[in-house]
Amino acid sequence: MPALTALTNHQVRLAARPVGNTKPSDWSHTSEPVAEPSEGGVLVKTLVLSLDPAMRGWMNEGKSYIPPVGIGEVMRAGGVGVVVASKNPGYAVGDHVYASLGVQEYANIPESEFKRAGLVKVDLRVGSATQWLNVLGMPGMTAYFGLIDVGQPKAGETLVVSGAAGAVGQTVGQLAKIRGLRVVGIAGGPAKCDWVVKELGFDACIDYKAGKLKEQLRDACPKGVDIYFDNVGGEILDTVLTRITRGARIVICGAISQYNNTTPVQGPANYMSLLVNRARMEGMVVFDYVDRYPVAIAEMAGYLKTGKMKSKEDVMTGGVDAFPATLLKLFSGENFGKLVLQVATE
Amino acid sequence: MPALTALTNHQVRLAARPVGNTKPSDWSHTSEPVAEPSEGGVLVKTLVLSLDPAMRGWMNEGKSYIPPVGIGEVMRAGGVGVVVASKNPGYAVGDHVYASLGVQEYANIPESEFKRAGLVKVDLRVGSATQWLNVLGMPGMTAYFGLIDVGQPKAGETLVVSGAAGAVGQTVGQLAKIRGLRVVGIAGGPAKCDWVVKELGFDACIDYKAGKLKEQLRDACPKGVDIYFDNVGGEILDTVLTRITRGARIVICGAISQYNNTTPVQGPANYMSLLVNRARMEGMVVFDYVDRYPVAIAEMAGYLKTGKMKSKEDVMTGGVDAFPATLLKLFSGENFGKLVLQVATE
Structure with a gap:
């Protein structure tokens, strides 16, 4: 590895507040020399970045x-990286970490920012870097606590989840299956629906692009919908509301x-x-459940190991400069599984 | 009292499903002879009928x-009446009862219908016939269980209730005051707002007809809204949503x-x-809380007796034939307190 100061950090910055879909002029592409970490801080080289609907x-x-x-x-973004310089005894060069790294090749995180950045070590023997952005990361935690704490699932109930082939949806459905629920996904197009049923083991999947959502929902949920885990809002939420059962829980x-x-x-x-x-x-x-992440991660890691749960990531390449174009795929529904941008390899 | 069979029962029936506001042609006015109760049944003379938004x-x-x-x-309507003939040992002539009597002067309730009609005796020493349709009746029970069970109020929190001068709203606010909350009503016009603050003891009342709802809400709820008890929906619900606090409960x-x-x-x-x-x-x-009505009624009766709670009914006259016109007052917001139609006196 060359001296740190000989390296350049390419970054993507927010240039303007978008109106509607983001467009190229909403971003600026900058570069600056990489600096040594400050006393107590770490310098992290970004490997993979998470692309999430919440970014919008x-x-x-x-x-x-x-x-x-x-x-x-x-631009804010969670990612997995490797520590390339450390002035903190808790982190060694070569350690893998998750943090809010931002859309840049190197993140210099001072000690005072560790907590805000959510800096934690990750073990690549437990899951791959991309799995740490998916089932073992924020989408997985969202699925876990949203389903268990807010949805309060009971075996035998019917759960519907929208965005079923997305990062949160795939895990919500698989977790609910493990807990003995009937699970119906909603996704766009036959390929995603097939995958959700055949690969992930959902009981059914509704293709919202095929129309007749209300009728499809009635056929797939003959006893109604006890839990609806909503990732999409709009027409789909409104239609599911017509099929809920008494005492139903809708997780927003x-x-x-x-x-x-x-x-x-x-x-x-x-x-x-x-x-x-x-x-x-x-x-x-x-973020409200951060104290309980370790318990959830341990449970999820067990499911991954025994094959009870699958994890699909859609990994795009092109480095940080590809971020703006990659983000648009999320909102057009082009991604298949958790959308990840590969920034570098070790 | 003349022989039963010499009496005529005037009734108001639903003639057509209304589109928008109800109009005279949606109703038919009929009359039929009064009949003896069937074996096990009772014949009730209607004294006062409850007019409720749910009727629409x-x-x-x-x-x-x-x-x-x-x-x-x-037309379905709850009411308080007096038993004028009984073939049931549980009910004597002269007993006062609450039941779904319907918009008619006499209700013949067979024993098989007692439960569905919600037939219960009421004690006019505990509350007047109109109070049994208000604080001690369905609006009061709605306020009680909606606030306590769904709203889960805690002393020091801020509660907002719409329809504050209406049947449910007046009781929600008074109950919340008794439990130590800051209580802000929303009502239409200065007269209702004044009454809610000066007579019922709410901390503030917002006149939604005066405009600038968002600003009024911000001023009246500087710490935000912890509980919103919604009787109205529409713009008001949408505006209150912009002022809720973390962990807020909205009772629909x-x-x-x-x-x-x-x-x-x-x-x-x-x-x-x-x-x-x-x-x-x-x-x-x-209706889900019917098993617990006695506990709530006992608590409310205590508040009435000690003057901790006030009960306002807007009593209209004109008999059953005045029902269609009286109902319209509810939706134009003309009523002030619980809207009641007096059908007869004893």
């Missing part, structure tokens, strides 16, 4: 569960169909079904 | 928490602003605030 929200101004990315700042995890809206969000017109069915709709943010 | 839903076709009123059937009790819609219901566009705030929106139907 981070680009908007205004109050949310996390502050927006500032104009001119490196995301609303990807609405994130690029330039018109107001489409509210669920059938929300009064909550009254008729004494049902609840509840939001969740994965 | 009962007139629509389709699945709900209760079957719709059939075309040609006597009604949506009177939407019941006469001929366009689709307005879904809450700001529902993603549930995610950001890890909040929940939950529906409730009072």
